[in-house]
Every structure is written in structure tokens, then in C-alpha cells.
Amino acid sequence: MKPRHKRFVFIGLGLLTLGVATVLVLNAFQSNLVFFFTPTQVASGEVPQGKSFRIGGMVEDGSLIRESDGLTVRFYVTDTAKSVPVTYKGILPDLFKEGKGAVAQGQLGADGTFIASEVLAKHDENYMPPEAAEALAKAKASGAQQSKSLVVPGSKKESL
């Protein structure tokens, strides 16, 4: 092979790898992107059926109920305008509390209950998952209702 031909082969192989990588990436994106919705969007039926997505907001005060098996929990996630019932079977993260922000991933059941496969932890008292904070902020902006206790992240210095 002449050097010029060889270079073409190399470039061709490089492009092939790139192509394969792109196909893999697109394919994986197609099936594995998880979108985020606010409880208001869930209530208005904007969410996909039979596909996994995330919701975020505040865990409604006094809504946490534990089933008799000790593992299944039910609670409401609210953005102060609308709230969505959620069930989850498993161990909740350490910082899961009523009146605090939470993000859950899962699917919407036929009866409108969100069946969570995962509940995400937040990392300290002042911190709210940005998705949850945004859901609250959106609901507030649309004038639905006053947010009760929107905790803004990153306010460490003032509270010292």
C-alpha cells in the first residue's frame, strides 16, 4: 500500500470508530435520558406514560405513611400548587424528611400514583435538590400560591 492509501485507511477506520461511538451514544440517549417534571406538569398530564421520569418538590407535611411491612412508604410531593402521591418500597435516604425537598425517579401508575424506583438524597440541611427548588420556584412564579419555606442553597455564610 502506498502511504497515501494507508492514510485513507487510517482515516476511514477512525471515522468508523467515531460512527460506531455515535450510534451507541444516540441509541443510549434515546432510551436512557430521564426527563424532569414538576408536580403541576404531572397533574396536567404532560408526562409520558410507561416511561421513567423524575419529579421533584417538597415532601408534604404530615403525608408520610408507612405500610405494615415496614418498607413501603407513601407520601405526597408538592410544588405548593399541585401534589402527586408517591409510593416507594425500600429504604429512604438519611435526609428524607417531611417539609424538605426531594427528588424521585420512577413511573406513573394507572391510578395516578407515582411509583418510585429511587428516591434521591440531599446532602445537608440547607441544601435543596435544584430540581426540587426549581419546581417550587416555577409554581411560585405562576402565582398559584405562596411558597411556605423555600430554602435557597448556598446561603451558608449568612447563617453563620
Added chain:
Amino acid sequence: MIPEIGHFALILALCVAVVQGSLPIYGAAVGNSALMAIARPAARGQFFLVLIAFGCLGYAFAEKDFSVLYVAATSNSQLPLHYRLAAIWGAHEGSLLLWTFILTVWMFAVTLFSAHLPDTMRSRILGVMGLVSMGFLLFMLTVSNPFERLIPAALDGRDLNPLLQDPGMVIHPPMLYMGYVGFSVAFAFAIAALLGGNLDAAWARWSRPWTTVAWCFLTVGIAMGSGWAYYELGWGGWWFWDPVENASFMPWLAGTALIHSLAVTDKRGGFKVWTVLLAIMAFSLSLLGTFLVRSGVLTSVHAFATDPKRGLFILVFLAVVIGGSLALYAWRAPRVGLGGSFAMVSREGMLLANNVLLVAAMGSVLLGTLYPLFLDALDLGKISVGPPYFDSVFAPLMAPAVFLMGIGPLAQWKKANLPDLAKRLRWAFGVSLVTALTLPFVMGKWTPLLSLGLLLAIWIVTTAVVGLRERLAHVDGHGLAGRLAAVPRSYWGMLVAHCGIAVFIVGVTMVKGFETESDVRMNVGETATIGGYTFRFDGTQDVVGPNYTAARGTFHVSWDGRETTILYPEKRRYPVQNQIMTEAAIDPGLLRDLYVSLGEPLDDGAWSVRLYHKPFVDWIWGGCLIMALGGVLAVSDRRYRLAWRKQEPAVVPSARTVRRKVA
């Protein structure tokens, strides 16, 4: 007083960095040796100044000086001393100080081990590192000063996040930063070569050990972070494809590609332009990682205060470094020239394929990490890219790279013969294939992925054996031991590092294939069985730690009626931040880990409990350590030691003549 000394030392260090970043580079350009000679004392001076600053901050933590804002924000009077010291890098400002400190450590090391480098080269390298450190010092002094005072002083500190109060915190960040920042040396070598316009095999030989050492640190740092997450977060996972993990993994992938590409530049003089690009890429990704983690765009335990000024500064700094070095690359790279030609099937060809695959994998990780950020920044919706994406892209790209890993070391440089290679490797392939197909059945479960993982792992080991045997046939030495000793350390290093990958793959494959977990409600005295082990819950009792209170559970674990171990998982409450923490209990073993963590207390002393049986999970980290060990072996090879020793100055004047000769 002490914090002011630290602050002042940082200001002085900035002044030194400005001098170090300008005069030696200018001196190298015009051939002024007096200006070039500034580089070495300046780098050492900077090291001592930043050391003083670092020591001052450490002193403030040790003495509980809560009039320093940073100390008050990240420690507490009840925090034990070793965690107070680790709290130096417990948040944003201190981590940056650690970053800069480690950068000056590397600079200092360059001044120690660069006697054999030409003056121009050394002054350019130290100059470039001075510029990088100038950026970081400027950043600290303008928007993130760790010595900022809090007047009046706080009565007590806000405490270190309980998640970070762990031995892992003492070692993981410094290790990781040694790796991140270590790539700045390779970067400085590359920029120096571009500035000088001469890039030869000697250049590659000089920068190889530096890159390998940085890579070893990064490997260990990532492995320790992963192990820490495994036992501390209480979910039993070892890798979450969390953006912060990806931020450390991308420089690792680029660095791995760089090590292999440097080998070609060193041995064959090829891939020069590509090597330089990889060096720029590895360091840029380290900076990007720092930006992602420290600017607060990502949310995780690693993200600290979100101050837009800081984010902006890092972004601009990033743009200047990456943009500037790529512009320099575009301008000067054509002068560097191409290496010798080679055939498709040759060691160069295989290493090229390895590089392309590693960089493609790195690109896919980069895309998955940044894409959600872009969408969010452009207000196109919030999405998250989870582990399934990374698993389904990363594994198919890495599998062929691992397969080639078995063949590459056996192929000749320049041109290899495919039928000949097939003949030499047919036994290795046969053994791997048969074992990989039958072993899962013996273990009682077969899936394609299980077989594939085992195939790749056994393939690496068997080809390493074939390679070693052929190598032994060609070296001189008395008896087997003599011949084994005659094999160069760099070759051993490569074999060991590759086998580390094999161990890692076995770990991942076995954990994915055979792990069992269950979340259960357990009453006192109740038992649960998982993976053949029976766990009996004997209730909890209250214990008091130095700065927390905890409920400690007792679990008797038995196998076949015989007691294996007793595990004591805890649920801790840290009163200062009123935070609850799960402390898992693990019984580690070569072949399996048993893992128990407490969920929540239920009525009548019952608890919700998470139980895991994880076969071979420790192989994952063991593999990483073996990889790093391989790197250490490679660096200790004679050819590097000779290069250093030969030109080591016995007396100063003679050193100068030697250096001139080399230049």
C-alpha cells in the same frame, strides 16, 4: 496573626509566580541564560511560600481559630484533630489551596529531577507551571481567600459535613489532586516542546515517568473515592457515573491514552503531534473536572458554595488555558513533524486503536456529563443521564480495547504479521474461550455478559503469560530466576498494570452477575438469608461517639450453622448539623463482602435493614491498586534511573558541562 502570615505568603507566592511565568520563558526565547536561571529558585521559593500558607491554615484548624471564616465554616471544637486537619480541604477555598500547594510540590520535584534537561527546556517547563499556578493564586486571592476573617469570631464552628468525617477524607482528595495536578507536568512539557519547536524521542523519555507517576496517583485516588462511596454512602454501590466521578474519570482516560501514545513517541518517534494534543487534553480535563466540581454547577457532596463570581473566574481561566494551548498547538504543531511510517497491523497500529477507543470513550463520558448542563443552561429542560447510558456506551467501546490489549504487546513495531500473531496466540485464545464459556455454568448461572467479562479477563492474563514466555526466551541470564530478573522493569510494569485491569474486570463481572441484595424489615431475633449467609438481628443499643450519638445494631452472621462474623452497623446523629448518617458494617473477604446497613427504626425495636452479598467486589479496588503498582514498576525502570544518574551533578560546574552536551 498566623492567618495573616498565610495570606501574605500567598500574595508573595503570586508575585513569584508572575516572575516565574514570564522571565524564564522570555529568556528561553531570546537565549538569555541569566533569565532562564531564575526558573529554578523561583519555583522553589514558590513552593516554600505556599507551604507556609498551607501550614498557617493547618495551624488555624488545629488551634480552632474560629475567627477565620473558613475554619468556622468547616470545623467544630468537638471535631477530632485528624478530621480538623483534613477539613483543610473540606470545602472550596481550602481545596484550592491544596490544589495550588500540590502544584508547587510538583514544581519542586521538577527542579529536583531536571538536572539532565537542557536549560531552555527546563525554564520553559517551570515557566508554564508558574503561569498555571499564577492563575490559581490569583483566583484564591481575588474571590476565594481561605484566610478571610470573621469578625466577631464565631463561638463554635459549623462542623465538617458528617459524610466527610471518614479516614477516606484524609487521603482521597490529596491523592486525587496529586493525579490531577500531576498532569500539569506533562502539559508543561508539551507546551515547552511546542514553544521550542523540538519534539524528539528524548522529550518523550523525559515526560514519560512524570506522566506515569501522575497517572498512578490518579488511579489510586479514583479507586479510593470509589471505595469510600461504597462503605460510606450505605447503598453498596461502587460507581454511580455521577458527574463528579466522571470529572475524575475523564482525565484518567485521557491520561491512559497519553501513557500509551508516549510509549510510541519514545520508542519509535511516532504520534508526536497526537501525544502533545493528548497531554493538553489530559490537563484540560483535569481543569474541567476542577471547574465542574468546585463551581457548584453540579450538585453532589463535592459541590460547595455557589458563588457566580467563582464560576466565572474558573470558566475564564479554563478558556484561557485550553484556548491558549490549543491555539499554540494549531500554530506550532505542524513544525513538530510526523514520525516514521508503520503498517496497520503493528504495535503502533494497535496502540493507535487503543488511543482512538480510549478517547472515544472519554468523549462519550464527556457528552453524557455535559449534555444535561448545556440543556439546562439553554433552558431546554432538565434531564439527567443515568448509569444505563454510560454502561451501554462505555462497555462496547472498551471491550475491543481490552481485547487488543492482549495482542498489542506481542506485535512487532512497524509491521507485524497477522497469521504469525494468530499462531502465537491460539492457545491463549482457546484457553480463554473455553474457560469463559464453561466457568459460569460451574458457578451456576450463565449470561452473555458474564462470559464476555471472564473472556476478556482471562485473555489478558493468558496473553501476558505468552508474552512473558517469549520474552524470557530472548533474555540472557542464569536459570529461570536470572532470566526473570533480566526482564526490564518497564515490561513487568506493563504486564502488572494489564493484569490489574484483568482483576478489575473479574471484580466488575462477578459483582454484576452474582450480587444479591435485599431490603427487609427485621424484628429483634429475626433472621434473613442472603447468598447462603444467615443474618440474625439482635437489636440495637445506644452508643456515644466523640461528636455524635448512634444506634448500633448487632448482626450475627452464619454460614451453614457456623458463625462467620458479627457486624455492627450504626445509625449516627451528628448534633452540630443535626444530620443523620448511616454507617454500614462490612465483612470484607477475598471472594465476597457481606454488607449490612441500618435503614430506619420501626416499632418494637424492629428496623428496616439493607443486606448485601457482594462476590469479588474487593477485586475492583485491588485491580486498581495493581494497575498503580504496575505504573510504579515501570517508572523504576533502569533506563529512567540511568538517565537521571548519568547527569546528576557531582559538583556543580561539571553538571553544567554535561547539560550543555545534552543540549
